Amino acid sequence: MKISEKIAARSPDSPPFFTFEFFPPKTDQGFENLLSRIGRLNTLNPLAVSITWGAGGSTRGRSIELAGLTQAEYNVDTILHLTCTNMEEGSIDSALHDAKTRGIQNILALRGDSPRGDEYWIPTDPRFNHAIDLVKHIRSKPEFSDFCVGVAAYPDGHPESETDEEGELEYLKQKVDAGAEFIFTQLFYDVDGFLNWQKKVKAKGIQVPIIPGIMPIQTYASFLRLTKLCGTKVPHSVMSDLVPIRHDDQKVKDYGVELAIKMIHRLTTEGKVPGVHFCTLNLEKSVQRVIEGLGWASGQKLANRLIAETPGTIIHPSTPVSELVITPHSATDTAKNQLAATASIESEAGKGELNNAATWDDFPNGRFGDFKSPAYGDPNPWGSSQISRNQVLSQWGNPTTSDDLTSIFLRYLNSKLPTTPFSPQPLSPESLMIFQHLEKLTRHSWWTVGSQPAVNGAESTNEVVGWGPKGGYVYQKCFVEFFVEESDVESIEKKVRDEGGGWVDYFAGNLKGDFKTNTSEGGRDAVTWGVFPGQEIAQSTIIEKESFLAWKDEAFGIWAEWGSFYPPESPQRRLLDAVREKRWLVTIIHHDFQDSSALWKFLFEGDHPLVA
Secondary structure, three states, X not given: XXXXXHHHOOOOOOOXXXXXXXXXXXXXXXXXXXXXXXXXXXXOOOOXXXXXXXXXXXXXXXXXXXXXXXXXXXXXXXXXXXXXXXXXXXXXXXXXXXXXXXXXXXXXXXXXXXXXXXXXXXXXOOOOOOHHHHHHHHHHOXXXXXXXXXXXXXXXXXXXXXXXXXXHHHHHHHHHHOOOOEEEEEEOOOHHHHHHHHHHHHHOOOOOOEEEEEOOOOOHHHHHHHHHHHOOOXXXXXXXXXXXXXXXXXXXXXXXXXXXXXXXXXXXXXXXXXXXXXEOOOOOHHHHHHHHHOOOOHHXXXXXXXXXXXXXXXXXXXXXXXXXXXXXXXXXXXXXXXXXXXXXXXXXXXXXXXXXXXXXXXXXXXXXXXXXXXXXXXXXXXXXXXXXXXXXXXXXXXXXXXXXXXXXXXXXXXXXXXXXXXXXXXXXXXXXXXXXXXXXXXXXXXXXXXXXXXXXXXXXXXXXXXXXXXXXXXXXXXEEEEEEOHHHHHHHHHHHHHHOOOOEEEEEEEOOOOEEEOOOOOOEXXXXXXXXXXXXXXXXXEEEHHHHHHHHHXXXXXXXXXXXXXXXXXXXXHHHHHHHHHXXXXXXXXXXXXXXXXXXXXXXXXXXXXXX
C-alpha cells in the first residue's frame, strides 16, 4: 500500500506511527541474520520499513533483494531508497521495474553522491543531477504511476548545500510540487531547531506529511562520526551529557534511548508530527526500548486496553503496568535467560555464539565487528559519500607521485592533517601509543590505514583504550594494516612462515580478487575483548577472511573515489588508479597481547627484517 494513503487513512485520534530504516549488510550471513532481526522488529507493527541504497548504486542488488523480501515475506510495506547521480544510464528504470515486480509501491528519491567538479564532471546519465530529476522522471512515466514518491529534507541544512535556508526550502517545495507525497528528514538532535524549521516549511505551503528521522545514540564514536558526516547540529546540552559517560558504552546507549524518548514526545506533542522514522543502523534493542518507553508497542497497547475494558479485572494497585505487559524487549530477555541454560540450542547465528542473536551486536564496532552481524559494516546514511571535493583539494592537494602519497600519510600521523581518505577522524590517542612504529612503516611507503596496540587487562574506564561498563577489563592483540607492493606481500608471507612461530597471522588481498592468508578456513581472530561484571566475555573486534574481504573491497573503492575528484587522464588520477590496481591491502596480527612490542619486533627485527 502507498505510504501516503496509509497516513491519510489514519484517524485524528490515532497514536503516532513509526517506520524503520535498514541497510543491506555487506556479508551473506549478515544479510540472512538481518532478515530474522527485521522479523522480530516487525512484531512491533511499524507503518513501513525502508531500505537504503548505496552511493552510485553500489548496493543495488542487495537493496532490491532485501526490499523485496521484507515486502513479500513479512507483508510490511517497504520504501526503497533510490539515488540517481552517478548511476549508469538506464539503471534507474531497471531498478524501478525490479521494485514494481516485487510489489514495492514506495520510493524515497534521493540525489546521492554529488558531482566531483563541474569543470570535468560529466553525469553518468545526463537526465539525473538532482533528486527532483528523479521525482519528475517517475511522475512522467505511465508505467511508474503506481509509485508513491517521497523525498528527503534537512532541518539542520544539507551538509553540501551552496544556498541558504530559504533556498533549501524553495528546493524542497519544488520537489513536492513535482510530485513528492511525503518527506523523511535527515537525523537531528536539536528539537527546537526542527520545530522552527517545521514552521517555515508549512509557511512555504508544503502540506505533505513530514516524518522526522530519529537515530538513537548507540556509541559515542558512531555518534560523532555520523553527526559529522550528516552535518548534524548537536545541542550543547547533549554533548555535556555525553562527554562524562563517553567511555561507558552501556550508559551511552541508555542515554540514547532516554534522549530519543524525550525528543519524540516533544515532536508528537508540540510539533504534531504524525509519526517518526527510526534510523536503526540494523540494531534492534535501542529501538525496541524507545518504542516501549513511549507505550507504542503492540503488546502494551493491547494489554492496557484489556485492563481498561475487561469488567471485574482484579489488579493490585501497586502492580506496575510493566509487569502486566509482555513486550518484545522483555520477551527477548526471557528467551535469552531460558536459552542460556540450554547449551545445546543453536541460535540463528550459530551454535556456541557468545551472545543472544538479538543482543550480540549491541555495541557496533565498525568494519571489524562480527561479519555475521546484521550491523556489520560502515553504513553511510542515504547513499552519501564520506569525502567532499573541498576536503580533497584543501587537505590532500594534488599528489602525482608515490612520495606525495607517503607525505600525506606521514602528515596525518604527525597531526598536520586532520584526515585521510581512510581515516575520517584525527589520529586517536590509542594510535599515538604506537606512533613511532606506524611512522616507520609509512616512511617505508607501507601506508598504514588501521592499527591498534596490544593491551593486557586495562581497566574498562581507561581514558585511551577503555570501553564497556565500569568494573571491567579490556584486552587487545596488536595489529596493523597497510597498502604495499606485491613483492612486499611475498616477503611478508615468507617471514610469517619462517619466523612467525605460530604467533602471527596475516591477510592480504588486491583489487583483482587475489587473496592470501596463513589462517585455517573459518579461522577467526578476536583481537579485542572485554570481561565485565555479570556478563559474558564480549568480543568487540574480530578479524577473519569474510570481514577482511568486505573491508578490502571498500578500501579499494576509496582509492577509486579519491581518484574521481581529479580529471580523467590527469597525473593525479593516473597515480591513484595505478595504486588501486597494483597495491595489496595487508593486515598482520600478533597473538601475544602480553608483549606490547611483539608485532614490531617481528616486523623490524629477526633474520630478515621487513622494514629496516
